[in-house]
Amino acid sequence: MPVFDSRSFKDHEQVVFCADKETGLKAIIAVHSTTLGPSGGGIRFWDYAAAHRHVAPGDIAETRGEEDAIYDVLRLSRGMSYKNAMAGLRLGGGKSVIIGNPRELGTPALMEAFGRYIQRLGGSYYAAEDVGTSPTMLASVAKSTSYVSGLDSGEFATGDPSPHTALGVFVSIQAAVKHRLGKTDLAGVHVAVQGVGHVGLYLVGHLIKAGARVTITDIVESNIEAAKALGDVTVVEPAAIHAVDCDVFAPCALGGGLNPKTIPDIKASVIAGAANNQLEHEGVQDEDLRQRGILYAPDYVVNAGGIISVEAEVHREKVSDAEREAKVLRIGDTLATVFAASDKQRRPTGEVANEMAEEIIRKAGEHKNLAAE
Numbered sequence: 001m002p003v004f005d006s007r008s009f010k011d012h013e014q015v016v017f018c019a020d021k022e023t024g025l026k027a028i029i030a031v032h033s034t035t036l037g038p039s040g041g042g043i044r045f046w047d048y049a050a051a052h053r054h055v056a057p058g059d060i061a062e063t064r065g066e067e068d069a070i071y072d073v074l075r076l077s078r079g080m081s082y083k084n085a086m087a088g089l090r091l092g093g094g095k096s097v098i099i100g101n102p103r104e105l106g107t108p109a110l111m112e113a114f115g116r117y118i119q120r121l122g123g124s125y126y127a128a129e130d131v132g133t134s135p136t137m138l139a140s141v142a143k144s145t146s147y148v149s150g151l152d153s154g155e156f157a158t159g160d161p162s163p164h165t166a167l168g169v170f171v172s173i174q175a176a177v178k179h180r181l182g183k184t185d186l187a188g189v190h191v192a193v194q195g196v197g198h199v200g201l202y203l204v205g206h207l208i209k210a211g212a213r214v215t216i217t218d219i220v221e222s223n224i225e226a227a228k229a230l231g232d233v234t235v236v237e238p239a240a241i242h243a244v245d246c247d248v249f250a251p252c253a254l255g256g257g258l259n260p261k262t263i264p265d266i267k268a269s270v271i272a273g274a275a276n277n278q279l280e281h282e283g284v285q286d287e288d289l290r291q292r293g294i295l296y297a298p299d300y301v302v303n304a305g306g307i308i309s310v311e312a313e314v315h316r317e318k319v320s321d322a323e324r325e326a327k328v329l330r331i332g333d334t335l336a337t338v339f340a341a342s343d344k345q346r347r348p349t350g351e352v353a354n355e356m357a358e359e360i361i362r363k364a365g366e367h368k369n370l371a372a373e
Contacts, residue, residue, distance in 0.1 A: 008075035014124065015074070018117040023110035026100065028069060029117065030077035031125050032093040035365045038123055039094025040149065040307055040314055041080040042130025043114070043141070044072070045102040066099065073097045075277055080307070082357035083300035085364075086334055087327070089311050094125040102132040108140040115144030123147055126314045128161065128307070131254065135160060149310040158313045161306030164324060166202030168305025168331045169274045170210075172297050173248055175332035176270040179339045180295040181247060187211035190246040192268065194238075195253030196227040199274045199303075203252060205230050217241040218253075242266055251275040255299075258285045263292070272297035279350060286348035297335055298353040304331055 003015055013034060018027040031039045049065025056064065073095050081093025098105075098114060118127055118141065128150040129138055135152045142148045151157040173191065177183050190213040193200050200216075201223065207214050208231040215234040216227050227233055242249060242262045249268035251257050255277030263285060271278070271294060278299045279285040289296045305328040312319035338356065342349040 003070060003074070008071050008078065010074075010078055012074060012077065014121075016117065016121070018114065020110070020113040023107065023113045024100065024105050025098065025110050025113050026066075027096060027098040027114055027117065028073045029096040029121065029125055030073040030094060031121070032074075032077040032095075033081040033361060034092040034124055035361050035368060036081075036084060036092050037090040038126055038147075038314060039077070039080065039092040040084065040089075040126045040128065040310070041077060041093060041095035042128045043096045043098060043133045043138075044076070044130040045098040045100070045106060045132030045137075046072075047101040048072070048097075048099055050101075069097050069099050072277075079276060079300045081361060082354060083304050084307060085357040085360040086301050086353065087304040087308055087331070089307065091126075091307065091311055091314060095130075096125070096127060098132070102137075106132070106137055108137075108143075111137050111140035112144045115141040115148070118147050119145035121147070128310055149313040150306075151313070156313045156316050156318065158310050158324075160198070161309040162198035163202050164309035164328050165199045165274055165303055165306035166206060167325065168308070168328045169199065169203050169250065169252070169272065169302055170206040171329055171332040172272045172302040172335055173207075173250065173270070175335045176272045176295055176297045176339070177248065179336065180270050185210065188213065189248060190215070190244075191248040191250055192216075192236075192241055192244040192246045194241045194249070194251045194257065194273065195275070196223045197252070199306075200250075200252035201226055201230075203250065203274070204233065208232070213246075215241070215244050215246060244268075248272060251278050251299075256280045258289070258296075260285075263288050266292075266294060268294065270295045270297070272302050273299065274303045275299060276303065282350055282354070283348065286350035290342075290348045295339065296349050298338065298350050301331060301335055301338065301353055304328075 014031040016029040048068040049061045052061035052064040077095035084091040192215040196218045217238045243265040245267045248270040251273035258278045259280035308327045342352045
């Protein structure tokens with residue numbers, strides 16, 4: 001699939017394909033925009049061909065997986081540009097994907113090899129943790145590049161961003177519930193959480209503490225057990241979570257879960273979760289949700305807490321936990337603005353948020369050009 005013809009390509013500045021025969025590395029780095037600052041975004045390590053292997057021969061499955069990886073990295077990197085713009089950060093948008101099973105291929109040697117590719121970009125892209133990668137893997141990347149954020153140690157290290165991401169999701173749910181349901185707290189509000197990994201688990205803790213009723217699911221049993229240890233939760237099968245009769249549906253797993261198959265089954269009044277790219281098709285599914293009276297909180301606004309947490313690390317600044325938390329808490333105010341504009345214009349929240357982000361980037365670009373003249 002040609003990059004420029006991909007439906008997720010939109011004015012990307014740079015797309016780099018990386019391969020290292022010795023370690024088996026196959027990766028893509030996409031820099032969408034550096035207008036607001038160096039691009040920041042996580043390293044996603046995922047076996048994209050797995051979904052095709054049961055329906056296609058090996059070579060075809062691998063080819064389709066690579067096409068999915070291109071689509072994913074392009075869309076995710078653009079989402080990072082919008083996320084960072086809406087969060088008021090001095091960061092542009094970038095993302096990277098490593099193709100393959102991280103349990104089989106995620107060796108220190110492979111991560112170091114990938115770090116060398118990041119280093120070649122000279123600071124236009126700063127990597128962080130994402131699905132399939134861990135702080136330990138980031139430490140390996142950091143052995144061969146200085147352009148890494150979210151590290152556990154070092155003078156400017158900010159550590160695991162997951163707690164900040166989860167806090168952002170929590171305040172987003174509060175803002176959405178207030179707007180859609182008119183409730184100023186979450187006591188008795190029923191929230192269905194899809195995925196209780198790092199972020200989802202922290203979110204469950206916040207919800208239980210706030211008095212919410214919580215239903216969960218995950219494909220990993222140890223994650224389920226960890227969530228149950230936090231308090232009273234109801235567990236359902238992964239295929240049933242989107243259809244739970246609840247107030248809020250919080251997707252905190254992989255993207256694409258809001259699609260023609262799932263949307264007709266959704267009974268929640270609010271959708272607000274940590275997953276990236278929840279809408280299978282932007283501008284289509286968010287309008288479907290609006291027509292059904294479901295308030296969709298744009299995912300890249302909701303899940304900005306993690307990148308807010310590591311911004312200071314990118315700029316080599318020391319910022320207190322209280323200062324970072326204050327920025328995360330402002331996500332609720334940003335969403336309130338998006339919701340109000342959506343109601344006034346009678347347009348989908350995702351479409352409204354995209355235009356707001358693009359306007360922020362456009363104005364910054366104009367200012368940058370004037371300063372250079």
